[in-house]
Amino acid sequence: MDYSKHSNRKRQWNKGKHPDKIYSRIWLNILRVACVSVLVCGFSLAGILLGGFMGIIDTAPDITMDSLEIDKLSTYIYDQDGNEINKIRTETQRVYIPIEEMSENLLKAVVAVEDSRFYEHNGIDIQGILRAGVVNLQASDSAEGGSTITQQVIKNLALTTDKNWTRKIQEWYLALRLEYDLTQEYGHDRAKDMILEKYLNFVNLGNSTYGVEAAANRYFNKSCKDLTLSEAAILAGVINAPTRYDPITNKNGQSQQRQQLVLRRMRDQELITEEEYQEALADPVFDRIVQLNDDYQQSNDDVYSYFVDAVLDQVQEDFVNKLGMTSSEASNKLNYGGLKIYITQDASIQEKVDSILNDASTFSATTPYYQVTYYLTVFDEKEPDNMGLADNYSFVQLHRTEEACLAAIEEYKQMKLPEGAEVGEDYAERTEIVPQPQASMSVIDYHNGHVLALYGGRGEKTQNRVFNRAVDAERQPGSTFKIIASYAAGLDTGTITAASVFDDVPFTYGDWSPGNWWGNSYEGLSNVRRGIARSMNIVTVKAMLETGVQTNFEYAKNFGFSTLTDDKMVPSLCLGAAEVTNLELTAAYGAIANGGVYIEPILYTRVEDSEGNLVLENVPESHAVIKPTTAWLLTDMMRDVVKGANGGTGTAARFSSSMDIAGKTGTTSEVNDQVFAGYTPYYVAAIWTGFDQNVYRDFDGDTQSRTLKRSFQIAIWGKVMGAIHEGLEAKTFDQPDGIVQARVCKKSGLLATDLCEEAGCAYSEYFASGTVPTDSCETHVAVTVCTESGLPPTEYCPEDLIETKIFIQRTAEQLEAINPDDYGKIQDFADELPAGQTPDDSSSDVQCNIHTKEWYEQQNNSSNIPDLPFLPPWWPEESDSSSESNTSSSPSNSATPSTPAHSDSSSPNEESRH
Structure with a gap:
């Protein structure tokens, strides 16, 4: 047995232990470890959870009441x-x-x-x-x-x-x-x-x-x-x-x-x-x-008016151009932004425009038609071209009745569809039938550019933001463009005046030979005032060429036309050889009415958000196009168009005898487009009438016939404007400073002489100061003639047939430009001084070919009558010296046979002369 110190301590330790106590101590230690572990895990988990929770919170967006924006608000x-006139329905x-x-x-x-x-x-x-x-x-x-x-x-x-x-x-x-x-x-x-x-x-x-x-x-x-x-x-x-x-x-x-x-x-x-x-x-x-x-x-009508259509298009475009939005952003803002859009429309004026133009009787003066547009899609599962759609067909035709349109559809379906085909399963179709001729009209307060009314087309409008003839259709304006692309620039630059004269005769420029709208006749020497009133093509073209094609083109663009591209810079532009919208034409005439200041036409004044904050203010752009004097002169000449003075072609537009009205007619070739643009001291308006398509063809490809009464749109303009002006005070156009008057000649454009007065060609004309002509007319000349032949008299012409007549005498350059074969087509050639004649009768190459010596001998039954030794007393007197010489060398009067002018017994009677 080991009794060492170490062994004794070990025995004493073991002797003091009880088995149960040992087990309790073990579990206690385990529990201690577990508690520590749980605490560690708990804190770790709590940390993780807290960290995760804080992470979630940290990623939450920062918000304020302003940032909590509500979308999809109604506009x-x-x-x-x-x-309130409309809610934009989405x-x-x-x-x-x-x-x-x-x-x-x-x-x-x-x-x-x-x-x-x-x-x-x-x-x-x-x-x-x-x-x-x-x-x-x-x-x-x-x-x-x-x-x-x-x-x-x-x-x-x-x-x-x-x-x-x-x-x-x-x-x-x-x-x-x-x-x-x-x-x-x-x-x-x-x-x-x-x-x-x-x-x-x-x-x-x-x-x-x-x-x-x-x-x-x-x-x-x-x-x-x-x-x-x-x-x-x-x-x-x-x-x-x-x-x-x-x-x-x-x-x-x-x-x-x-x-x-x-x-x-x-x-x-x-x-x-x-x-x-x-x-x-x-x-x-x-x-x-x-x-x-x-x-x-x-009552709920989800289809907006043409005016609202145009407003929505313009606001969306301005969101892009002025606020820098994308097209998608602009569309969303417009439809769901809760906007308040304040437009320029005058509800009363719009109602009058719609009421008259929607009335079928307004168009009773012309033949009614219906245009049918038919779309056919045929499904073909065997040979699908595009998601199962194999064939797409369509046609556009013109018929006198709606029933005829429907019959044409059935005929077309028989041509394109297999027998027994069923709609929805074998094919899909869409039909549009609208009355023809169509029309569009715009009314603007030209003092501020506010568009008061728009008319986009006849017939029921079934969809939103569709083709709007007032703002989308680009049609030829006809002679309304004579003012814009010829006379405005000429007057404004001083190149021409209202009295300037151009020869309305057959004319060729390059390979282009414009004629007049009334046919193969010409008026001859005509002034600008007459050219506007009568809507004379050749006078207009010559006036444009006088000023310069490029100058006129630049002026025309300055009137606000967005469609005038450089390829339109040709002489025919002044006759309407360009396509413009009705609204832009109306605004251009508004510039003339507004003293020469163009104001961009606007459809809305401002856009606000749902809380009344300004989103977009629409201030129209404005600039001077022509001088106030030029604008007034054009206005005064266009008054003649409506009054009927100087052959005015727009008398049907005159709805009041006391209200000043100025305007210009316009008709294109084949009468495809008929336009009238005019204004009063209150408003400017332009109307277009015509067919949506210039040519319609039947199923055989032949052109379908159609007729459109010329100029009937003028009366419609007058009817609409008459309704709009009911109750308004009659006003006249204000004359600006810088306008003077002078007495001038219609045939020369120069200061009138007594001959001009006697010929009935003198009149008082308005001029811008500094543009009055200083030279006097030399076109009118006085010539003594025999009234029976129209030629200078011979010594045998009876005195009662001799008179002084006033002729017009073109310059050599003017005469050279006229083919003699065309003389008979020119109205004033009846007053033209015959070729070879001069105002100085004694130097004329020709004389009366009726009252000749042979005629005189025949009248006196003698063939042996000597030549007269003296001139008849009605012949122009010569100088005293020559008179004396002639007297001394002449036989006495008593020995001289009676002269034709003074011998009653020898004068031919009326019957014998004819």
């Missing part, structure tokens, strides 16, 4: 008087209103059914969360909760729609943070109101309505502030499930049951009295909803 259109309708304009009944109803503790919690309702806890544990991939109104705002306006714990944690945090921040800044009550206002403006209330104002309008045809208790309870009930609780269908009475639930909760929460509760239950509100919906369906 509204207001006329110039502030009257798949959603929403109108933002402040909480102060919401019914108190509605606020109570929504809180009662959606978040009864709304005014008590701080953004999160813990009780609601606990109620949803069981559901949350059962679905690890999704989260449900008793969301408060604040959470609904956060969830819908700040976060994604994903259902997971990350989004839910962020939702809780942001709800708490939003309410805290708002309360700190605005106080508890105002913070709650701001959140509730945001909520009630975005919430879905069914039937494409979002927000309580849009829903109140849709279901009850009233504003939200006017809702009754029963109506408010219906809207509050719809929020939970808009389709199930649709108040229009009220399927299985579910919407009504939901309304009753809302009312009960309001009563139980002492938000309403028992009496109010019973009264609301008794209200037959669902019957009203059904009736109002029927009215809505009948």
